[in-house]
Structures are given as C-alpha cells and as structure tokens.
Amino acid sequence: MTGTAGARRRGRPPRTESADTRDRILAAAREVFSEHGYEKTSVRGIAKAAGVDAALVHHYFGTKEQIFEAAVAVAFAPALDAPEALAAGPLEEVGERLTRFVFGVWENPTTRTPLLAILRSAVNNETAAAVFRRLVSAQLLRRVAAQLDLPDAELRAELAAAQLVGAALMRYVIKLEPLASADLESIIRRVTPVVQGHLTQP
Amino acid sequence: MTGTAGARRRGRPPRTESADTRDRILAAAREVFSEHGYEKTSVRGIAKAAGVDAALVHHYFGTKEQIFEAAVAVAFAPALDAPEALAAGPLEEVGERLTRFVFGVWENPTTRTPLLAILRSAVNNETAAAVFRRLVSAQLLRRVAAQLDLPDAELRAELAAAQLVGAALMRYVIKLEPLASADLESIIRRVTPVVQGHLTQP
Secondary structure, X not given: OOHHHHHHHOOOOOHHHHHXXXXXXXXXXXXXXXXXXXXXXXXXXXXXXXXXXXXXXXXXXXXXXXXXXXXXXXXXXXXXXXXXXXXXXXXXXXXXXXXXXXXXXXXXXHHHHHHHHHHHHHHHXXXXXXXXXXXXXXXXXXXXXXXXXXXXXXXXXXXXXXXXXXXXXXXHHOOOOOHHHOOHHHHHHHHHHHHHHHHHOO | OOHHHHHHHOOOOOHHHHHHHHHHHHHHHHHHHHHHXXXXXXXXXXXXXXXXXXXXXXXXXXXXXXXXXXXXXXXXXXXXXXXHHHHOOOHHHHHHHHHXXXXXXXXXXXXXXXXXXXXXXXXXOHHHXXXXXXXXXXXXXXXXXXXXXXXXXXXXXXXXXXXXXXXXXXXXXXXXXXXXXXXXXXXXXXXXXXXXXXXXXX
C-alpha cells in the first residue's frame, strides 16, 4: 500500500470513505486478533489484512491496545444489550435469563469465536486482561449489578459470572466430558439456581 | 552439550544419575512451560534449560506432549492427594473442603504458578487441553465423583469445578474487582454452598 493509493489516504479521507475504511480495519482486526490472539497480533498484520497502510490503522484507532478494545467492543455489542433484556422480567427469573443469554452466546459459533479470542487473550496477556476487565466489569456486570440494588451487588454479579464463565470454559474450550456433550437444557437447569442464588439470595 | 559429556550420556546412564537427570529435565520443563506456555516451548528449549542434549529429553519422556503431561502431573501432585483429603470428613462438608482446597492452591504462589501455566496452555492449545482433560477429569474429578455415589456424579463434580475455576480465573488471572481484592473468607463463604449444592443436592 504505497504509491498512489497510500498517498491518496494521507490526511483525512472524505467522510463516507472514512467510515468504510474504519469498518474494514475493524473487521480485519477482529479476524486477526481472533486467529492469533493479542500477543501475536501486530498493527502491521491488521493493516495488511485490511489492505491499508499501518499509519492509517494508527490514525483511526491509536495503539494496538486501543484497536483491541474497539474490536472487543464490537464483539461484545450483543452482550451489552443484555442488561436491558435482563431487566425485562421479574427479578426471580434474572438467573435464568442471564444463564440462557450466556449459553446462547457460546452455543452460536458466530458469537463464540470472538468471545473465545477475547478470553484467550485475557488469560495470556495483562493488557488484554485490562481491556476485558473494563468491558466486562464496567459495561456488563455493573449494569447487571445496578438492577439488584444491594450493597454487595457487584461481587454477587461477579460470582454469578464466575459460574457461567467456568462452565463455558469447561464445556466449550477444555471440552471436559460429560459436561461438553451434556444436553444444554440440563446444564441450564443446573446452573440457573446457582446464578439466581448468587444474584438475589439473602 | 556435545563432546565428552554428550558421549558419556549416550546409552542408558547408571541408575542414580538417571533419576537425577530425569528430575532435572522435569524441573526445567515445568519452568519453561510455565514461562512460555505449551505452544512456544520446544524440546530443544527444555534441554537447554536442563543443560542436556535434546535427544536425552526425548529418551526419558518421548514427545513434547508427553513431557508436558509429566510436568503437569508433578504440578498436580498436591491436587491428586485432594480426593483422599476430601474423603476425610462428612459428606455435608465436602463443598467446604473442596472450596478451601482449591483456593488454598491458588493463594499459594508456589502452586499457583504451574497451575496458571497449565490453564493458559489448555485455553490456547488443543493438545494441552487434552492433557488437562486427562489429568483433571480422570485423576481429580472422577475421584471426587466416586465419593458421591450418584449416577450424575461426574457432571456434578464438573459443575462444582466450573464455579471454582471460574472464580479463580476472575480473581487471580483477570483480576476483576471487587472479587480480586475481596476477603478470602467471604468468598469461601459464598462459594461453598454452591459447590456443596452441585455435589450433593437432590
């Protein structure tokens, strides 16, 4: 990407092209991060996958950490709608709604792939873990906690999340049997009261 | 390690030297796997850290996967005593014993480091995940399950482990707040009934 195309991209591109390019870079970033994880991904690699100059990637997103955060935010977009969906119903059923939501995300390959990439990166790299903390904690768990209206609501939400993340990890990543092949409804039936208990039990 | 030392090691070394060398290789393997994870570790790298020839590493342990399994088995040795310890007490308290045991392992830096390396490797690599499955499932969880004497005991043990692994992951690896800084006893108090419930509740 040198010569005419590169030169044309110096300075701010016109508005519509700008949005297209930004989206293309973001899609490439999601793909490259998903495939190689945070540590092994370079801004240059993302630029190459998007067919643009590395400087343009920096121009739109800043550092590698900031690109990762933007890519993760896109992957988390459905999850960020969850707190509203979770609020739409009685508090006695919030455990089942959250459990079904989380397993729904993991059962669907389209949403599982980026989530798995985020989890892998967060387990392996402190910077990626910080991004995971900011997004999951600030955007997802705190919004779940806000609905509980209890002084220890955040800790409750985190322990409920721990049961769900642990079960997803063992079923979909480590593939421990019999959990990996167990009927989804039977897992949801067993996990729901735990999640509900963490969230609302006195 | 070529020349005299290398030549002296060809063929089977005498018995005591053999045990020493084997231990030295195993210690080096644990260290190198802990630091770099399964994927980035090579047999050559382990041999170099142990100060021996790569052929000798293969001679004692076989493939990289087999070395990993041997190293993980050593790291898991305290955990493998757990089922006996867990059996030493009433079944109504097995949840608390298992919870205290797992958090005890994670609170202690000496046992946390190899465990973290295993978890990281298992999340990132299918071969390492298979080793994790074999050891955790066959050696640890099935032995816990055997004490329950219930038809779904293995699934129960796995869901209890999911709560514990998820909580450890969020507290010690992702360091999500307030969970990461919460008083250990308060966490144990909240997690124990969940673990007990998974294991023994009708």
